[in-house]
Amino acid sequence: MRVLYHHRTQADDGQAVHIRALVDAFRAEGAEVREVALVEKSHGPPPGSAPEDTGQGRWSWIGRVPGFVRELAEYGYTVPASRRLARALVEFRPDFVYERYAFGNGAGVRTAPRHGVPLVLEVNSPMVQELSRTRGLTFARLARRVENGIFRRADRIAVVTDVLREILVELGVERERVFVTPNGVHLEHFAHPDRDAARADLGVAHAEGPIFGFVGYYRDWHRLDLVIDALNTQELAAAHLVLVGAGPVEADLRARAARSGVEGRVHFAGKRPHDRIPAILPAFDVGLVPAINPYASPLKLHEYMAAGVPAIAPDQPNLREVLTDGHDALLVSPGDGDALLGALVRLAADPELRRTLGNHARQTILDRDLTWRGNARRVLQEVQGLA
Secondary structure, X not given: OEEEEEEOOOOOOHHHHHHHHHHHHHHHOOOEEEEEEOOOOOOOOOOOOOOOOOOXXXXXXXXXXXXXXXXXXXXXXXXXXXXXXXXXXXXXXXXXXXXXXXXXOOHHHHHHHHHOOXXXXXXXXXXXXXXXXXXXXXXXXXXXXXXXXXXXXXXXXXXXXXXXXXXXXXXXXXXXXXXXXXXXXXXXXXXXXXXXXXXXXXXXXXXXXXXXXXXXXXXXXXXXXXXXXXXXXXHHXXXXXXXXXXXXXXXXXXXXXXXXXXXHHEEEEEOOOHHHHHHHHHHOOEEEOOXXXXXXXXXXXXXXXXXXXXXXXXXXXXXXOOOOEOOOEEEEXXXXXHHXXXXXXXXXXXXXXXXXXXXXXXXXXXXXXXXXXHHHHHXXXXXXXXX
16 A cells, blocks of 8 residues: 655654654555655654654744744645646645644645545544644634645544543544544564663662653643652652653743752753653652643553653543543542642552553553654554545
């Protein structure tokens, strides 16, 4: 089967990880894949390079212009992208187009039907809702109309959670056209853990207490402040927190750790190339997802699980699609510092519980096929159903 994969992603961040992983998974399932994009991602960044958090290169100006100009440029992308897609459709003759949805991009729904080719649209968030809350939208009514039109014209829509599927259904998308493909893992990358090497890599080789870990681009809404506050308790006086990545709240977190007197046990390990993440996760005794938005499928969570690392995560519907409290993770009320502290203390004091939860978490990945190849199979099955 031939797959024409279209996206607008420029940054080499979690989005690029998703793109590369799914392209590899399609190929592993026997499909031939051609990528159409401003910046191709399927070949990966240079070896050993750290992930970038923002787009670079000739299109990086888009993040520096006034909001209304940015919105118009994002809509305008549809025109040249449609031309590129049309050329690729003629040259490559794919069985379907797989497009990663981006705000204002209507290239797929505009072009694929003209060539009689099905379109599978991957949607990772209700973009208009999300952008309205974050950066703000100048033309909000237009944005809703354009987005709803794109969703309704796609042949199939792949979403990352059942929660997100319900959001799209409420927007008017027929339920039968929406299917779930959560974030996944390449389970084989987590097969040979080396705890000593991982701890040395992260600079905590001599830490005596339990190590709580977080991987990602940390923002204020991740509520890592609650974890730092928890370290300033008698029960967690020996515990350490390791933050892998970077983020706009790093200075605030450093200041909070200093005020609490725990700065010696809060370690900012910096960025790591994504292909190094499986090698460092064995350093963690507990993986943290202190907070997450209500429709996401957090990549870090599935990677903790694949590494056999027990997780503490918010007790909310999108995570309960994957986790069972007390079986493969501990779930706590979102934003509840006391509940989070209780879970941290419980796991810090009970190595056997950590082992049990971690083993069950890895088994959950297997039982639910939360792998990239599993997602590729789900997509290919949906396309076969269109025939």
